[in-house]
Amino acid sequence: MMTGSDIRAARRQHSGRARDIAEAMGVSEAQLVASGVGEGTTAIGPDPNQIVPLLEPLGPCMALTRNPSCVIEKDGIYSDFHGGDHACMTLSPQIDLRMFPKHWVYGYAVEEEVKGATRRSVQVFDASGTAVHKTYLREGADLDAWSRLTGALALDDQSDTITVSAPPPPEGARMNPEKREILLQEWARLTDTHQFLRLCAKLRMNRLGAYRIAEAPFVRPLAPTILPELLETVRAAAIPVMIFVGNRGCIEIHSGPIGRLQAMGPWENVLDPGFNLHLRGDHVAEVWAVEKPTHRGPALSVEAFDAEGNLILQLFPVPKPPLDSRAPWAEIVAGLRDLEPA
Template identity: 55%
Template sequence: MGQTTSPSAETIRAARIEHANLRERDLADKLGITEAQLLAAHTGQGVTHIAPHPDTIIEIASSLGEVMALTRNISCVNEKVGSYGNYTSGAHAAMVLNDKIDLRMFPIHWCHAFMVEKETDAGVRRSLQVFDAAGDAVHKIFMRGETHLAAWDAAKFASALPDQPTQLDLAERTAPEAAKTNREKLDVLQSEWSKMTDTHQFMRLTSKLRMNRLGAYRIVGAPFVRPLATDAIDRMLNDVQAAGIEVMVFVGNRGCIQIHTGPIETLKPMGPWQNVMDPGFNLHLRLDHVAEVYAVDKPTQRGKAVSVEAFGADGALIFQVFGVRREDYDSRPAWREIVDNLPALELETAV
């Protein structure tokens, strides 16, 4: 997707005025462009290009006090309120880790970034927005109030890039990787799975066997993976709410993974969406996008890590939920009970 396929900046700005009530993502879809192209068309009109590396973005975010962090994929949105303290940089992966904001960031996919000032009925809404090479959103950070406005203004002045284009050259969007399965290595997969001592070893194992996450889940079988009915996702969220336990909810894309650790208190279904609407944490999940669900059991040195993981029809991971264990709290027994009682996938049999 290059700039020759995009409408002119003038056309995009006119469409923004005409469809003022549409969200940016919906307007971009309507115009056949990406969110990054929509923002670039407003360069100099509330939009400023800045360096897209996490080092730059998180340095600015950490000066803005309490903010709202948003990470999404096409089917799920994770929104957390907190501050960007305790940042660790890295060439291949960076991290923010504190009691509210918990992120894993992959700089290779942080390709375009903007400081955005948008007029709304409630006043100017300020945000940092990061996009990948195809112009799809990776991570967004929204200011709350104007207490740190001086820090925002200083960062915008110091961080603006010399080049401020109104159009972007973008890469073609890469389709999610389909399930990769290697049945010839099933015995090795099962044997090595049973020997894992850390969940992070899983991706190295599947890569070594020329599989991926979904491909391995489809074939490894009991006692490691149990296919679940697609409606198990909604039941799981309701059961976690009813039990009052804390869980870890992972939502991500190629460039960022955002993690909520805590309870699920308020569920508000709306059409195809199931929504968590809690103070400091919102989750928006398209239940109709869920095509495959698995209960997954991985051994670790701290005990078994049990997760429920949902995938879209294209094979993309939508989100994952785990139990929580820390020094003063362990939700894993209650979480295991919830997972064990989720409905299994009913496989069709030939007659």
């Protein structure tokens, strides 16, 4: 295992984003960040119930959540926090998060020199050393609050070397065809979208497995290349949407319109003030239009998965006045291209 000093020495031969450097070096991103402990980086307690309340006093920040195929970045303030041992959340209009503390394993407060300025961030990783969530201070952030956060959360153990576990294998599409009729019957009786995953677990399936064995009117397979067209149609129609991007430990949500779109190589990008989205279009292997009954009417989503069955992102309409976009969203989804038969 490489020590912190080994990683620091090897890092001098690389440049670029930390995630790419770590991959090139054969270490996890958390190990790369940990190697800076004592040189601008402080190991901190990773529990979001302790971290997030100390983020609000910082003021303006950028919240970043990603998976291997998509990155979401939102500017705002970490306000309206609701704690919990199993799940916690922020419900700020800008920074809207769902966090799962058991996956917040390693935490760091990082100060680094970037282009002649000091960049400050809080970075949290799971047991495999994969990034769960990152917070970057924006101009105007309260540096006294930053000092209080670092001091309050600093661990006694300031080691620059950590041991990480192997990432969990992809789950793929977990199906139980013998339970298909029960799935469809109970799907029709849903009153809230959050009930769906509990239904899948009860029937020993997962989200993608359920989609693959269900049929209309609940699901419709779409062409995997549909997402750039969908984003452009939403932009042109100027309707607000909800975009969910996450990993095992954190889900970040954008609610609002889409403005500037720009493709760069394999990346499809939304580049708006206070909101960026970066999507690897070449990673998208399956796209589904999914309808779930709720007490407010049907919840219609478009959901993308990679070739290993991992969820990349979900798009929904905004369901509440004054931004209710369910009707125009339904028209847009109805016009999307279906998956062509093999």
